Amino acid sequence: MSHIFPRHTLIQPPRIAGGDGVYLIDADGKRYLDGSGGAAVSCLGHSDRKVLDAIKAQLDRIAFAHTGFFTSDPAEELADRLIALAPEGLERVYLVSGGSEAVEAALKLARQYFIETGQPQRRHVIARQQSYHGNTLGALATGGNRWRRAPFAPLLMETHHVSPCYAYRGQQPGETADAYGLRLAREFESKLEELGPDTVMAFVAEPVVGATLGAVPAVPGYFKAIREVCDRHGVLLILDEVMCGMGRTGTLFACEQDGVRPDICAIAKGLGAGYQPIGAMLCSGTIYEAIAAGSGFFQHGHTYMGHPTACAAALAVLGRLTDDGIAADVAPRGDRLRAALEDRFGQHPHVGDIRGRGLFLGLELVADRENRTPFDPARKVNARVKRAAFEAGLVCYPMGGTIDGQRGDHVLLAPPFILDEDQTGELVDKLGVAIREATGA
Ligand code: PMP
Numbered sequence: 001m002s003h004i005f006p007r008h009t010l011i012q013p014p015r016i017a018g019g020d021g022v023y024l025i026d027a028d029g030k031r032y033l034d035g036s037g038g039a040a041v042s043c044l045g046h047s048d049r050k051v052l053d054a055i056k057a058q059l060d061r062i063a064f065a066h067t068g069f070f071t072s073d074p075a076e077e078l079a080d081r082l083i084a085l086a087p088e089g090l091e092r093v094y095l096v097s098g099g100s101e102a103v104e105a106a107l108k109l110a111r112q113y114f115i116e117t118g119q120p121q122r123r124h125v126i127a128r129q130q131s132y133h134g135n136t137l138g139a140l141a142t143g144g145n146r147w148r149r150a151p152f153a154p155l156l157m158e159t160h161h162v163s164p165c166y167a168y169r170g171q172q173p174g175e176t177a178d179a180y181g182l183r184l185a186r187e188f189e190s191k192l193e194e195l196g197p198d199t200v201m202a203f204v205a206e207p208v209v210g211a212t213l214g215a216v217p218a219v220p221g222y223f224k225a226i227r228e229v230c231d232r233h234g235v236l237l238i239l240d241e242v243m244c245g246m247g248r249t250g251t252l253f254a255c256e257q258d259g260v261r262p263d264i265c266a267i268a269k270g271l272g273a274g275y276q277p278i279g280a281m282l283c284s285g286t287i288y289e290a291i292a293a294g295s296g297f298f299q300h301g302h303t304y305m306g307h308p309t310a311c312a313a314a315l316a317v318l319g320r321l322t323d324d325g326i327a328a329d330v331a332p333r334g335d336r337l338r339a340a341l342e343d344r345f346g347q348h349p350h351v352g353d354i355r356g357r358g359l360f361l362g363l364e365l366v367a368d369r370e371n372r373t374p375f376d377p378a379r380k381v382n383a384r385v386k387r388a389a390f391e392a393g394l395v396c397y398p399m400g401g402t403i404d405g406q407r408g409d410h411v412l413l414a415p416p417f418i419l420d421e422d423q424t425g426e427l428v429d430k431l432g433v434a435i436r437e438a439t440g441a
Helices: 049-063 073-086 098-117 137-142 145-157 179-194 222-233 254-258 285-293 308-321 327-345 381-392 423-439
Strands: 016-020 021-028 031-034 090-096 122-130 160-161 200-205 236-241 264-267 278-284 349-359 360-365 397-399 407-414
Touching: 031 423, 049 308, 073 090, 073 308, 073 407, 090 098, 090 200, 090 285, 098 137, 098 145, 098 200, 098 236, 098 278, 122 137, 122 179, 137 145, 160 179, 160 222, 160 285, 179 200, 179 222, 179 264, 222 236, 222 254, 278 285, 327 349, 327 360, 327 423, 360 381, 360 423, 381 397, 381 423, 407 423
Parallel strands: 122 160, 122 200, 200 236, 236 264
Antiparallel strands: 016 021, 021 031, 090 278, 264 278, 349 360, 360 407, 397 407
């Protein structure tokens, strides 16, 4: 009997034994093509020599020293590198161990910034429905996924949610993308006005929505309009790039493609590429300086923040992404995967939408393509896709979002950036088998 407390007490997963490029290998020797990088984590596959060597070299120097006493070369170099690559205006890096920690730090930094600048009445957070920002209580409260929130609702801080930018279901017939983006920005501004604009501290959103919607980018212009509303009312824009950042969408930061600069940005997953657990919160010089000139102390912290071994791994990952040109391959490889998906599923009766950016792609599965009718949740289509794909030797990330109060189904694809042409074909073939198994077509 296993003494592990698993994610799901009814499911005993196979044991992982090895990795080889884009493949995971279980203890029975079965190979799985990692079509989702776990959950958009493993951007370099599972056997990147340079990253592994960097970790080993750091372990031979010093594995860990507490940031209450020391900084380290890898942490300093990682922060320098991130800031050199980040959108203009982001000037400081706060290193943590994962995505939820990065989002928590962002929320607390926003709050402290307003205290230090004499606006303690600013306490409200506005985020979007059908969003996910992490599982710790602050991050969970920020997210707008009803199913995840429900059991913990009495424990969650008060937050406010507006509509997501979800063109497939939100854009009205005859409405242009511009008009849709502006309508949503107006909805956000109305929410601000309802709460009292000077009581709101931040708007939180993912540039490309991952887990809850399945790789849904905003329409062009949406984030610019949101940024304008934030600026008009002195509200901070926090972008959660935990899943979509670090090259996944074709640019190192997804928001580069939306032409906006956040005040705070959370990154994680692809930063450590799965080789080490690490996340980071990047913030503007204005925020940092307000605290430096005020209390001089960000009232937050975790034991493992700035962990030197994790930082050494992330630094090597960034080197692979930028110096070795791997991130530059994401756009063309993403186009290739998308074309293969369009080719295979473009007319599929149960694939309603194929969307995303770079190697961050999603398929929405529907009962009826014409009317975009979701499957009956009782059919558990996304769980069946996941199981059938896994049996066929493909790891993909099917999830049920919440559509009009119902659970809908989508499959998220976020393969390693090294996915080659044959592997692209293998992914699409295996996904086809899984979708047929789950939908009957
Ligand atoms: N934000 C987003 C957008 C995420 O996708 C996730 C993880 N799926 C998180 C935050 C939380 O990250 P972690 O699981 O590393 O705590």
